[in-house]
Amino acid sequence: MMAYNVLILGASYGSLLATKLLFGGHKITMVCLPAEVEAFNSEGARVRLPIRGRKEPVELDSRKLPGKLSATGPTDVNPADYDLVALAMQEPQYRSPGVRELLDAVARGRIPCMSIMNMPPLPYLKRIPGLNTDALTSAFTDASVWSNFDPGLLTLCSPDPQAIRPPGEKINFLLVTLPTNFKVARFDSDKDTAILRRLEKDVDGARYNTGDGPIELPVKLRVHDSIFVPLAKWA
Numbered sequence: 001m002m003a004y005n006v007l008i009l010g011a012s013y014g015s016l017l018a019t020k021l022l023f024g025g026h027k028i029t030m031v032c033l034p035a036e037v038e039a040f041n042s043e044g045a046r047v048r049l050p051i052r053g054r055k056e057p058v059e060l061d062s063r064k065l066p067g068k069l070s071a072t073g074p075t076d077v078n079p080a081d082y083d084l085v086a087l088a089m090q091e092p093q094y095r096s097p098g099v100r101e102l103l104d105a106v107a108r109g110r111i112p113c114m115s116i117m118n119m120p121p122l123p124y125l126k127r128i129p130g131l132n133t134d135a136l137t138s139a140f141t142d143a144s145v146w147s148n149f150d151p152g153l154l155t156l157c158s159p160d161p162q163a164i165r166p167p168g169e170k171i172n173f174l175l176v177t178l179p180t181n182f183k184v185a186r187f188d189s190d191k192d193t194a195i196l197r198r199l200e201k202d203v204d205g206a207r208y209n210t211g212d213g214p215i216e217l218p219v220k221l222r223v224h225d226s227i228f229v230p231l232a233k234w235a
Contacts, residue, residue: 003027003067004195007082009099011036011071014088015045015174016163017116017182019060020219022067024202030071031102039172040071046173049218058208058217074098079109084195087115095142107148112192114184116157120231123149124156127227152188156230161219179218185227196223
């Protein structure tokens with residue numbers, strides 16, 4: 001099957017999603033800061049996961065996984081090259097120079113976009129019937145960065161898995177402290193939703209060989225038809 005090109009804006013929490021998608025053989029590009037670009041491109045991403053039933057956690061090295069991971073700056077990206085964009089930065093960062101223009105290019109290019117932000121993006125909230133989103137704009141650092149998005153092309157993925165970059169660790173390292181699942185709502189179109197379902201299948205089928213044989217890894221991607229499921233964290 002054809003591998004997808006996935007663009008992830010943000011490399012800290014984004015490296016967890018990236019590492020999971022690499023198991024499907026997909027090509028992942030992360031947009032991040034210059035020091036992070038250098039670290040990820042030279043040493044890959046390192047993600048440490050606790051495994052139920054095992055005393056020791058598993059540390060994944062992106063360089064040893066089936067897909068390909070690279071990192072770059074926001075001005076070196078053409079959104080048209082990608083099948084899916086994931087938003088993994090904190091909400092205020094989307095108004096930053098370079099990132100703002102890239103986000104707008106994603107919107108104008110009508111690239112399906114999945115958010116794993118802690119805050120639901122404004123276009124996603126517009127998918128909720130009867131919700132007065134005009135009254136919510138003041139909650140955003142700069143609501144205008146979302147102006148050109150078609151709500152049907154932006155979906156939300158619950159940031160349920162918890163992860164940290166421990167003090168003293170390298171910037172390409174992530175420690176997963178709560179290995180729960182990402183819950184994502186479908187897109188409006190079946191065609192775009194098919195991308196999510198393919199990724200869900202790839203993540204679900206991933207196995208990692210620890211030396212004692214292949215094991216199943218936590219942190220799955222679960223696709224739901226209801227637009228309310230990813231909002232459960234805020235209930």
